[in-house]
Amino acid sequence: MLTDPIADDSGRDIRSTVRRFLNEHASSAQTRHAASMPDGIDPALSKRMTDLGWLAIGVPEELGGADFGLRNQAIVFEEIGRALVAAPLLASAALALPMLVAGGDTELAPRIVDGSSLGALVSGQGGPWAGVSSLRATADGPGYVLDGTARLAVDGHRADVLVILASLAGRPAVFAAESIASGLTIDEVPTVDATRTLARVSFGACPARLITDDQARIAAGLDASTALMSAEMIGGAERALELTIDYLLTRHQFGRPIGSLQALKHRTADLAVSVSLARELVYHGADLLDAGITDGRGAVLTATLVRAAEVFEHVTGEAIQLHGGIGFTEEHDIGLYYRRALVMRGLVESPVDGRARLEGLLEI
């Protein structure tokens, strides 16, 4: 867009390599085809990306990763978002994995990194950021059992490992359970976005293993997830805007490209500014995590999530308007981005909740 927060050679290499791969293997025709299949995903695509090591970039070596930083991991997710990849990469590597990494879990994290397991993050009402989860954990002998129902777990029905945020004695704690565990019911919830499905997960005395109840580690895991998820959203916003600019350049009315009309130019400029600023926030958040800076980090990551969700929805909605009639047809790709944006906006927490959380962090 207008500025480029990825200024170093290695970051640019990662970006161009992933983009080239996804242009070839995740074109919109391929994505539409995968989404029309019974399972709704392209399992081969996830496997290839996993095999290439692209989901291990931000993971420390001792957990099977490449230890190359969250910033570089965010670049991969930005590209995945641009391509609207129909594969459970977000759920597994961006939502579940960072919690396992933050908890230092040496058993499950390497399985997700090498692709032998798929993970999903499950949290109660109000999403993972709700101070007290509506899912309850209670001690049961040497282990724990979980009770409650969670909606909106991304790809929860595909995962074999569930990473669960639950309340343990009134405080957030992270647990893990295999999807075949007893007392677990998982139902797919279709969404308006054909490329992203959710699940409802019910726990009834489901046995689970405690990963961590260390609040600083949980915060770090959530912040890392936020950065990656926001990167994915901003990638989508950016691509939707590029498609729109292409259209403004090629569509002619009144004998000239409609992109020469100032009313459309100014709107487009404002959209580009909003995407660029949100991208700066995303990479700033990742940098804070990589540098181990904790003061003020929560506020920045919360702001990032709010902005990414709002900008994605706003830009894709405007993109439909700027495309005119073709913009709201099923055949045009711009609608895919808009529907993805709607799901993401409603998914993790509403921007209103995010703003309320930010107000608390800023002590206003």
Add this chain to the structure above:
Amino acid sequence: MNDSRTILDRSVLGPDLPQVPFDHPFRVQFSDWLREHGPAGEEPLDQRRRFAYRRAWQRALAEGGWAGIAWPTEYGGHGATPLTQFMQYEEFALAGVPEPANTPGIILLGPTLMVHGSEELKQRFLPKILAGDEIWAQGFSEPDSGSDLASLRTRATLDGDQWRINGQKIWTTFAQYADFCFVLARTDPGSERHRGLTLLICQTRQPGVTVRPIKQISGDEEFCEVFFDDAHAPAAWTVGGVGGGWQTAMTLFQFERSDQGYTDHGRLLVRLEHARRRLRGIIEVHPERLSAFELASFRARFAELWIRCQELRLLNLRMAVIAESGESVSSAGSVTNLVWGELEKDVAQFDADIAGGDGITRGTAAAHHQLASRAASIYSGTSEIQRNIVAERLLGLPR
């Protein structure tokens, strides 16, 4: 001067940035100096006293060696890089000290002279710009040439070794205090648009120059009309060559667009922090003064403005990083200008709203800021002009 100026904690700015860390020796050293040498008391609202305050402040900065740090050492600066400037602006903001009186001279006219001026001009003018001994103004806009600057009509003709200037400039900042003015004039009578323009240095205190301050809605008179009736300027004081005026002016605009940003996110974040404290004070002492809706609305607006200030901070950092690597910020400066201009107005309005009755009472800082802020999205290129630049030069949309 004051022996212990209160300096806000750096956390007001947001998180630490690895590129310009809070414990950077420059920050620590400069902040210590500010605590000891920063000007006493608050900046006066009355403009004449304010200008005097800023002029004294510039002298103190220059004596301490902290004015124009980005200037090369040969002209009295430190050759400080953009990232160091970024830190200096943040430290200025935390200490609550204003910009020096001759800021246009330091950030725009001086640097333009360094690029396009002769060695003689540099030696003659630069040291006095830095010290605040001579104040400079920039005469570009005209009554009928604002956003469309290339249509300007002020003309200059060569008469021996002197230019004779006739015409009118407007929106000339602080011309009433200025000793010298950059005048962009048409020197080729048959020329049109960008061709045939020349940048001249004109002494303002001479019979051919009349300065008439323009009273603004804020009560300030920051801008002036300047009339030229056979005003003289030495031919040797031509900057960037005869006919090279447009290019020279573009150099200056680049400085303007890129620098504006570095300065302002810190000041805005500090203003927001004061508004936050004021609001917290009301909540704690007089909660009955705020309805639930007002409180919710103030909190939401604060959070939104804080996000926008953080975005501006990152954008400014990005510009500083680009400049640090030796590249030109170029049209990306328009993004900064656009984001800053709109944010400046919204922060000022929030501040005034939190101040309640004070926000609409003449003579208060909150009311003054709100009125003055309306200029932010107009001068140095309106928001609409910046959007055109973003759309055409950065996004490639056709003219």
